[in-house]
Amino acid sequence: MTAFRKLLVTTEDIVLELGQPVATQVRRASAAAVIRNPWAGRGVVDDLQPEVEEIAGGLATELTNRLIQALGGVDRVESFGKAAIVGLDGEIEHGAALLHTPYFGHVIRHLVAGESIIVFSDERSGAGAPLTVPVWHKNAAATRSHYQTVQVRVSDAPRPDEIVVVVAGASGPRPNSRIGDRTTDPDVQVADTSGGAA
Amino acid sequence: MKIRKIVTIVEETHSEGGRPVENPTRTAVVLAVIENPWAGQGFVEDLAPGIDEVAPQLGQLLSPLVVEALGAPVEAFGKAAIVGLDGEVEHGSALIHTLKFGDYFRKAAEATTLLPAVEKRAPAGCTFDIPMKHVTDATIRSHHQSVEVRIADAPRADELVVGLAAAAQGRPQARLAPLSSEQ
Numbered sequence: 001m002t003a004f005r006k007l008l009v010t011t012e013d014i015v016l017e018l019g020q021p022v023a024t025q026v027r028r029a030s031a032a033a034v035i036r037n038p039w040a041g042r043g044v045v046d047d048l049q050p051e052v053e054e055i056a057g058g059l060a061t062e063l064t065n066r067l068i069q070a071l072g073g074v075d076r077v078e079s080f081g082k083a084a085i086v087g088l089d090g091e092i093e094h095g096a097a098l099l100h101t102p103y104f105g106h107v108i109r110h111l112v113a114g115e116s117i118i119v120f121s122d123e124r125s126g127a128g129a130p131l132t133v134p135v136w137h138k139n140a141a142a143t144r145s146h147y148q149t150v151q152v153r154v155s156d157a158p159r160p161d162e163i164v165v166v167v168a169g170a171s172g173p174r175p176n177s178r179i180g181d182r183t184t185d186p187d188v189q190v191a192d193t194s195g196g197a198a
Numbered sequence: 199m200k201i202r203k204i205v206t207i208v209e210e211t212h213s214e215g216g217r218p219v220e221n222p223t224r225t226a227v228v229l230a231v232i233e234n235p236w237a238g239q240g241f242v243e244d245l246a247p248g249i250d251e252v253a254p255q256l257g258q259l260l261s262p263l264v265v266e267a268l269g270a271p272v273e274a275f276g277k278a279a280i281v282g283l284d285g286e287v288e289h290g291s292a293l294i295h296t297l298k299f300g301d302y303f304r305k306a307a308e309a310t311t312l313l314p315a316v317e318k319r320a321p322a323g324c325t326f327d328i329p330m331k332h333v334t335d336a337t338i339r340s341h342h343q344s345v346e347v348r349i350a351d352a353p354r355a356d357e358l359v360v361g362l363a364a365a366a367q368g369r370p371q372a373r374l375a376p377l378s379s380e381q
Binding site for chain 1: 350
């Protein structure tokens with residue numbers, strides 16, 4: 001696996017929300033690795049596959065294990081997400097290459113015992129830019145209570161020839177989530193709403 | 199003390215200056231976002247009652263958390279207080295600059311020196327650097343370092359962020375001559 005320059009693990013335990021105790025305790029966490037962009041300095045590389053095969057699995061293993069540790073065990077990983085921040089000399093496609101193949105995603109699902117497709121965000125930016133990483137339920141992506149985000153920022157990365165790769169998750173729903181779910185929604189037609197055609 | 203949330207950051211450096219760091223360096227920060235105990239009270243002359251109530255609670259809460267997050271003996275340490283826009287910097291200083299706060303961390307870290315600190319007033323999402331020095335000899339140059347921190351939604355105007363930082367070693371690839379070599 002590729003060497004990384006830095007590894008950053010962040011957790012957030014939310015105790016109060018607008019002064020109200022959080023009914024279901026939740027910890028949000030992220031693990032971020034700063035790696036050299038394997039395609040840096042090579043112009044436009046047509047076939048990204050060899051580096052994906054070489055790097056993505058090891059990265060996913062390291063980051064997912066760190067996330068599991070930060071959340072307190074596989075059972076506590078209720079939701080997950082992934083992200084890449086590509087340094088300014090790279091292509092978004094480089095970040096996408098590392099995130100959006102089975103070499104990365106299958107490893108995460110396997111390690112956290114999840115089945116959902118994994119939600120993501122990506123961006124090209126300078127060092128120190130914050131990126132908001134979405135997470136959703138690892139087994140039932142449409143679980144509304146579990147839609148939330150984790151913000152990731154590495155003060156000195158990515159350099160122009162680096163990529164920050166992230167696996168994020170949470171141990172429960174949004175703090176004090178209370179907007180129901182598909183099973184409790186009324187049968188709403190667009191005409192019943194204030195949106196749609198005027 | 200009203201805690202809104204607790205944030206933990208652990209940072210490892212595996213390579214620096216293009217060279218692998220033989221034993222990756224490890225730094226941990228734990229931060230509590232709390233309600234400013236003096237919020238909404240105008241200018242409070244005597245801060246002692248608030249200090250007596252809140253500072254020991256913060257020290258007892260944060261010290262074991264940062265030592266646990268580091269997962270190694272603490273070699274360098276530091277502290278921080280970031281005051282929301284409606285507060286005084288003095289409120290942050292009050293909570294971190296008495297023995298009622300720092301002694302808990304010194305004990306947990308088996309430390310004997312003064313804790314270097316950052317204190318400032320700033321909006322939510324500000325970045326701040328927590329300085330760290332060696333836990334038993336503040337002149338050890340290899341251990342002078344800092345760690346950058348940011349919480350997206352804190353401190354609110356009536357809040358404070360109070361934190362502790364710990365490092366398991368000096369800077370990655372530290373190679374400055376010691377102070378004694380210049381004396």
